[in-house]
Amino acid sequence: MALLEVDNLVYRASERVILDGLFLRVEAEQVHALIGTNGTGKSTLAALVMGCAGFRPTSGQILFDSQRLDSLEIHQRARLGISMAWQEPARFEGLLIQEYLTLGARQADASALLREVGLEPDLYLKRMVDKTLSGGERKRIELASVLGLKPRLAILDEPDSGIDMLSTQGLIEVIQAFRRQGSAVLLITHREEIAATADRASQICDGRIVCTGSPATVAAHYKNRKCLLCDGLECGYERT
Numbered sequence: 001m002a003l004l005e006v007d008n009l010v011y012r013a014s015e016r017v018i019l020d021g022l023f024l025r026v027e028a029e030q031v032h033a034l035i036g037t038n039g040t041g042k043s044t045l046a047a048l049v050m051g052c053a054g055f056r057p058t059s060g061q062i063l064f065d066s067q068r069l070d071s072l073e074i075h076q077r078a079r080l081g082i083s084m085a086w087q088e089p090a091r092f093e094g095l096l097i098q099e100y101l102t103l104g105a106r107q108a109d110a111s112a113l114l115r116e117v118g119l120e121p122d123l124y125l126k127r128m129v130d131k132t133l134s135g136g137e138r139k140r141i142e143l144a145s146v147l148g149l150k151p152r153l154a155i156l157d158e159p160d161s162g163i164d165m166l167s168t169q170g171l172i173e174v175i176q177a178f179r180r181q182g183s184a185v186l187l188i189t190h191r192e193e194i195a196a197t198a199d200r201a202s203q204i205c206d207g208r209i210v211c212t213g214s215p216a217t218v219a220a221h222y223k224n225r226k227c228l229l230c231d232g233l234e235c236g237y238e239r240t
């Protein structure tokens with residue numbers, strides 16, 4: 001039984017079908033990359049798994065460790081061991097970085113976590129999590145906070161996105177840190193070299209998973225696709 005099982009998930013918003021019968025399995029302690037063109041439903045899937053406000057499946061189900069998540073709020077899912085680093089990390093005005101990194105994990109070593117994401121503790125521990133931090137610094141700090149929670153499943157939504165973000169090698173090392181501590185990772189990325197570090201990968205297209213396999217297989221499938229958004233037929237998608 002996989003740690004995360006998404007079965008025939010449909011999600012409609014504003015009369016639009018965004019996820020259209022999506023199946024996905026993420027195994028315990030594995031890094032699973034999710035790739036796909038813009039607007040194909042990656043962040044929506046992440047929000048549905050995390051249980052963000054306003055995101056509930058239209059139909060289908062999401063199981064975590066064999067337990068249905070449907071009726072659980074975001075904090076209850078967090079208690080089960082699901083954590084997420086957002087595409088656009090939030091700011092928490094009035095909190096020191098040191099406090100932020102130990103909020104959900106009191107025993108966490110904030111200095112060690114900062115080093116894991118390539119930030120010098122002496123320069124950052126006593127700074128506020130506010131707008132004086134660059135986008136890349138906020139993203140690193142959010143990754144550090146998720147790492148410190150030691151989640152069973154970390155959902156990383158485009159940890160590589162935007163300017164001034166983690167260097168590729170630095171990010172790969174952070175992903176390895178998740179792996180070392182036994183966290184499974186759902187890794188949403190547009191970068192092939194980041195996806196290549198995963199154990200498995202899936203391609204999402206028009207709200208469905210159209211290919212799952214090794215990162216190399218999925219990247220090749222993605223790059224060889226005949227259309228920007230396919231119906232799963234042209235690329236030989238077979239639902240299993």
Ligand SMILES: Nc1ncnc2c1ncn2[C@@H]1O[C@H](COP(=O)(O)OP(=O)(O)OP(=O)(O)O)[C@@H](O)[C@H]1O
Pocket residue numbers: 013014016018036037038039040041042043044045
């Ligand atoms: N509430 C909503 N109403 C209408 N459309 C929505 C709503 N929420 C999301 N969408 C649309 O659903 C599609 C999927 O969005 P999502 O953010 O999941 O894409 P994504 O794959 O993460 O894209 P990107 O790679 O650009 O981050 C987009 O076309 C988006 O505009």
